Amino acid sequence: MSAPIETMVSGTINGRTVAVAKDTPLLQAARDNGVGIPTLCHHPALPPDGNCRLCLVEVGGKLAASCLYPLREDGFSVVTESGKIAGARAFVVKLLLSRAPEDECLLRLAALYQTAPDPRLAGDEDGCLRCGRCVRACHAAGSDAVALVGRGRSRKVAGAFLEPPADCAGCLACARVCPTGAVKFRETKNSRSIWGKEFSLAPCPVCGRTVGTPEELARAGLDPGGALCPECRRRAMAGALLALPENAAPKRG
Amino acid sequence: MRLDNPAAADELRTRLINENKTFTRRLWVCGGPGCLAAGAAGVFAALADAVAGLGLAGSAGMSCELSGCLGLCEKGPLVQVEPEGWLYAKVTPADAPEIALETLSKGELIVRLLDDPKIPLKDDHPFYKPQRRLIMSRMGRTRPDSLEDYVAAGGYSALSKALSELGPGEVSRRVEASGLRGRGGGGFPAGRKWAACRSAPGPVKYVVANGDEGDPGAFMNRSLMEGDPFSVVEGMTLGAYAVGAAEGFIYVRHEYPLSVARLKKAVGTAEERGLLGENILGSGFSFKLRTVEGGGAFVCGESTALMASIEGREGQPRVKYVRSAERGLWDRPTLLQNVESWANVPAIVAEGPEWFKSIGAEGNPGTKVFSLVGQVRRSGLVETPLGTPVGTLVDGAGGGARPGRTIKAVQTGGPSGGCLPREKFDLPLDFDHLPAAGTIMGSGGLIVMDDLSCMVDVARYFTGFLSGESCGKCAPCREGLTLIGRILDDLCRGRGRRGDVLELASLGETLSRTALCGLGQSAANPLLSTIRYFAEEYREHEEEGFCRSGRCQGMFVPEIDADACRRCFRCAKVCPARAATVKSKREPPEIDLGACVSCGACLAECRFGALRAAPKKKTGETKARESSKPTPDDSSEAAAGRCSQAEARTGSQKEKKGPGSKRRRS
Numbered sequence: 018m019s020a021p022i023e024t025m026v027s028g029t030i031n032g033r034t035v036a037v038a039k040d041t042p043l044l045q046a047a048r049d050n051g052v053g054i055p056t057l058c059h060h061p062a063l064p065p066d067g068n069c070r071l072c073l074v075e076v077g078g079k080l081a082a083s084c085l086y087p088l089r090e091d092g093f094s095v096v097t098e099s100g101k102i103a104g105a106r107a108f109v110v111k112l113l114l115s116r117a118p119e120d121e122c123l124l125r126l127a128a129l130y131q132t133a134p135d136p137r138l139a140g141d142e143d144g145c146l147r148c149g150r151c152v153r154a155c156h157a158a159g160s161d162a163v164a165l166v167g168r169g170r171s172r173k174v175a176g177a178f179l180e181p182p183a184d185c186a187g188c189l190a191c192a193r194v195c196p197t198g199a200v201k202f203r204e205t206k207n208s209r210s211i212w213g214k215e216f217s218l219a220p221c222p223v224c225g226r227t228v229g230t231p232e233e234l235a236r237a238g239l240d241p242g243g244a245l246c247p248e249c250r251r252r253a254m255a256g257a258l259l260a261l262p263e264n265a266a267p268k269r270g
Numbered sequence: 271m272r273l274d275n276p277a278a279a280d281e282l283r284t285r286l287i288n289e290n291k292t293f294t295r296r297l298w299v300c301g302g303p304g305c306l307a308a309g310a311a312g313v314f315a316a317l318a319d320a321v322a323g324l325g326l327a328g329s330a331g332m333s334c335e336l337s338g339c340l341g342l343c344e345k346g347p348l349v350q351v352e353p354e355g356w357l358y359a360k361v362t363p364a365d366a367p368e369i370a371l372e373t374l375s376k377g378e379l380i381v382r383l384l385d386d387p388k389i390p391l392k393d394d395h396p397f398y399k400p401q402r403r404l405i406m407s408r409m410g411r412t413r414p415d416s417l418e419d420y421v422a423a424g425g426y427s428a429l430s431k432a433l434s435e436l437g438p439g440e441v442s443r444r445v446e447a448s449g450l451r452g453r454g455g456g457g458f459p460a461g462r463k464w465a466a467c468r469s470a471p472g473p474v475k476y477v478v479a480n481g482d483e484g485d486p487g488a489f490m491n492r493s494l495m496e497g498d499p500f501s502v503v504e505g506m507t508l509g510a511y512a513v514g515a516a517e518g519f520i521y522v523r524h525e526y527p528l529s530v531a532r533l534k535k536a537v538g539t540a541e542e543r544g545l546l547g548e549n550i551l552g553s554g555f556s557f558k559l560r561t562v563e564g565g566g567a568f569v570c571g572e573s574t575a576l577m578a579s580i581e582g583r584e585g586q587p588r589v590k591y592v593r594s595a596e597r598g599l600w601d602r603p604t605l606l607q608n609v610e611s612w613a614n615v616p617a618i619v620a621e622g623p624e625w626f627k628s629i630g631a632e633g634n635p636g637t638k639v640f641s642l643v644g645q646v647r648r649s650g651l652v653e654t655p656l657g658t659p660v661g662t663l664v665d666g667a668g669g670g671a672r673p674g675r676t677i678k679a680v681q682t683g684g685p686s687g688g689c690l691p692r693e694k695f696d697l698p699l700d701f702d703h704l705p706a707a708g709t710i711m712g713s714g715g716l717i718v719m720d721d722l723s724c725m726v727d728v729a730r731y732f733t734g735f736l737s738g739e740s741c742g743k744c745a746p747c748r749e750g751l752t753l754i755g756r757i758l759d760d761l762c763r764g765r766g767r768r769g770d771v772l773e774l775a776s777l778g779e780t781l782s783r784t785a786l787c788g789l790g791q792s793a794a795n796p797l798l799s800t801i802r803y804f805a806e807e808y809r810e811h812e813e814e815g816f817c818r819s820g821r822c823q824g825m826f827v828p829e830i831d832a833d834a835c836r837r838c839f840r841c842a843k844v845c846p847a848r849a850a851t852v853k854s855k856r857e858p859p860e861i862d863l864g865a866c867v868s869c870g871a872c873l874a875e876c877r878f879g880a881l882r883a884a885p886k887k888k889t890g891e892t893k894a895r896e897s898s899k900p901t902p903d904d905s906s907e908a909a910a911g912r913c914s915q916a917e918a919r920t921g922s923q924k925e926k927k928g929p930g931s932k933r934r935r936s
């Protein structure tokens with residue numbers, strides 16, 4: 018399923034000629050061609066934001082954030098490793114380490130780019146990199162319960178008015194995409210707490226497994242009290258299809 | 271009365287010019303921000319009363335009006351007398367009866383009201399000599415809210431010509447050929463944006479004016495919006511016509527209520543008269559213009575943040591690898607220019623690109639309005655051709671240093687601009703020479719600093735300002751500026767460590783390359799330019815804990831030069847610690863260094879340059895203190911560093927003061 022030929026653009030990545038569909042993000046083009054670029058704020062399922070600046074590469078000699086740099090014209094020339102790039106990444110890693118000095122991923126990057134946290138930024142180690150992946154995930158899930166609030170160094174992820182967010186459905190979309198595990202939640206068999214809010218957990222009426230919070234089910238248009246878990250739902254749907262009369266099956270071709 | 275064809279606008283102009291000929295004499299009280307703050311409204315009211323009292327109001331071809339900014343704010347309230355061209359300075363309401371009687375009715379000059387008794391004519395005054403006024407040409411000749419005055423002074427001749435003769439392609443071509451460069455900061459060729467937006471496909475396009483002006487100490491855009499709002503409105507109408515936009519927005523900072531009011535009124539008046547809105551001048555072209563108030567964040571002046579703010583989203587920059595002219599406001603092709611850029615457009619369209627290119631320097635046509643502030647004798651708004659040397663503004667228009675002081679540097683381009691040392695004062699002020707010297711044109715701020723300004727402290731101050739204004743989206747700016755700010759804080763408190771300056775230079779350079787938007791990319795300019803030109807001051811701070819400017823508390827001791835001292839004893843009076851005592855009227859005061867808190871108040875007070883900052887003598891006690899290095903977990907010190915940034919930020923945001931006016935609070 019390749020794109021029509023006229024919308025392809027070609028250029029080089031680390032000296033190798035590549036051709037990609039016009040407007041492909043550089044990061045994707047590189048990865049598709051087997052070239053790795055480190056990222057933090059990028060998540061493949063979320064719209065890119067370009068805020069962490071770890072994925073900087075050189076395009077025609079200038080640094081650009083590869084996660085959202087669109088390849089638009091023929092003749093691009095991209096370099097993904099250089100002294101300048103290493104210096105830029107070392108700088109970013111040094112700064113982010115001041116927030117999450119124990120994060121494994123950051124420590125590995127610190128070793129790679131030979132940097133360490135600066136003691137003069139000490140005192141604000143809350144584990145959060147302000148990458149906003151949680152915020153984008155929450156938006157994608159349909160809630161907008163948390164946002165990055167405040168500006169400058171006091172910027173942080175929080176609900177409106179810094180209170181437990183009214184719109185939070187307790188779906189854990191945020192926690193699942195957090196690169197450092199800074200979004201904390203607790204869960205028992207029938208309850209969950211996150212962002213200072215408590216949720217009950219609804220069991221699947223068939224198998225009894227936890228399906229989610231009633232709020233999250235309602236948000237998806239499902240019965241908050243008795244929605245089936247994904248597996249039981251699949252089974253139920255397959256059963257319904259088998260029960261359909263022959264001619265009701267959608268025609269192909 | 272609606273003007274329903276292009277010729278009607280020209281007829282109106284001819285009629286108004288003839289009417290104005292009946293005036294024998296007019297007084298223009300400057301209604302610019304500086305003069306209003308100095309009490310111009312009271313002067314105007316008193317003059318109006320006095321004129322009425324003499325029975326001159328409305329008859330006898332005389333009048334007294336409030337005008338836009340005359341520029342020489344330092345000497346306000348100003349009154350200009352036409353047709354003589356005299357300029358009265360520091361006028362008070364008490365002067366009003368005399369002005370009305372002697373000057374207005376009899377045509378007599380009142381010498382005592384002149385700034386310099388030998389120079390009655392405004393145009394001969396050294397402040398105005400190097401100037402060439404295009405953007406400010408109508409200020410002092412028109413009432414800012416009067417469409418009639420604007421039209422009589424040539425306004426709307428460009429629009430009527432565009433609609434009747436030129437057509438949109440030719441309007442755009444004139445701007446492209448004029449070589450106009452954006453006045454809001456980067457100096458990007460306006461014509462390229464016009465051409466790109468004009469050829470961008472799509473039925474819906476927008477034009478936007480950037481009137482956010484967030485630089486501390488800057489007020490040239492404000493004076494323009496308050497003093498000649500119609501020029502912005504006409505310029506935008508021409509832009510919309512050229513690119514095919516039906517809607518436009520003027521984004522004005524919320525802290526400028528008078529600008530908002532004047533622009534709204536201008537838009538309303540232009541609509542009533544058929545110069546805006548549906549079917550402009552009967553041509554079939556329609557354009558709706560609205561004003562939008564900004565939320566007050568500095569970063570909202572950045573074009574992508576500004577558009578986000580207009581769209582109702584958080585005013586935050588976006589990474590943009592596709593230009594606004596292609597995809598801007600609501601993802602539609604958008605032509606965004608600074609208000610001063612827009613105000614240049616009518617004259618370019620009316621007079622033609624060749625005329626425009628004849629003013630200014632190679633590749634930098636036209637004029638620029640600068641706000642000249644800080645430690646100069648005459649501060650105010652100065653409009654000169656681009657390419658005028660820095661020194662012509664600072665020493666010529668500005669009159670040089672204040673008594674007893676010498677000028678050390680000038681910071682150009684607002685908070686993220688760089689500082690140029692005295693040796694660079696022959697540098698032409700334009701979009702090419704400034705970046706080559708490590709600074710920027712920005713929106714035209716010029717902050718003059720004298721020998722009492724510590725360049726490390728200047729870098730600390732602006733870094734603190736920008737750190738507080740950083741939106742916090744990208745890591746380099748959010749965390750990196752904080753780190754740079756903390757190192758600078760340490761240096762300015764005598765806690766510098768070996769290697770700090772080298773590290774600062776490296777952090778600054780990397781920040782410039784990695785930040786997401788222009789704020790972070792330019793935020794290191796104050797730091798890098800001061801390191802470049804004032805390396806010795808940095809070295810003294812780092813290695814000796816010494817501040818030669820007497821600015822960084824506790825890092826110097828005052829020393830009196832007995833020969834230069836004129837025994838005025840002002841220093842003894844201002845010393846908050848009573849460390850300077852007068853022993854004999856014939857001897858300089860004695861300074862008790864044990865009591866001295868090293869605040870620098872005396873240095874600032876001396877008019878004769880007799881006091882200077884000297885390195886501290888190292889006693890056993892101070893040595894011990896200086897060698898104790900701060901530890902990383904010394905949270906109270908870290909917290910103190912943050913506080914001082916917060917203080918700098920609130921001070922500058924609320925009152926829009928430069929570093930100069932913030933000094934010496936003690």
Ligand SMILES: Cc1cc2nc3c(=O)[nH]c(=O)nc-3n(C[C@H](O)[C@H](O)[C@H](O)COP(=O)(O)O)c2cc1C
Pocket residue numbers: 451452453454455456457458480481482483484485568569570571572573574606607608609611612713787788789
């Ligand atoms: C942090 C930041 C603040 C800015 N503030 C302003 C401003 O107050 N006014 C302005 O006209 N441009 C400002 N700019 C520049 C705008 O992004 C934009 O380039 C300009 O308005 C374009 O108009 P011009 O080409 O006519 O100059 C700012 C840029 C940055 C990065």
Ligand code: SF4
Pocket residue numbers: 569587739740741742743744745747748785786787788789790791
């Ligand atoms: S450079 Fe600063 S202001 Fe610009 S996006 Fe990054 S954090 Fe925000």
Ligand code: FES
Pocket residue numbers: 055056057058059066067068069070071072073082083084085
């Ligand atoms: S991954 Fe591209 S900026 Fe964060």
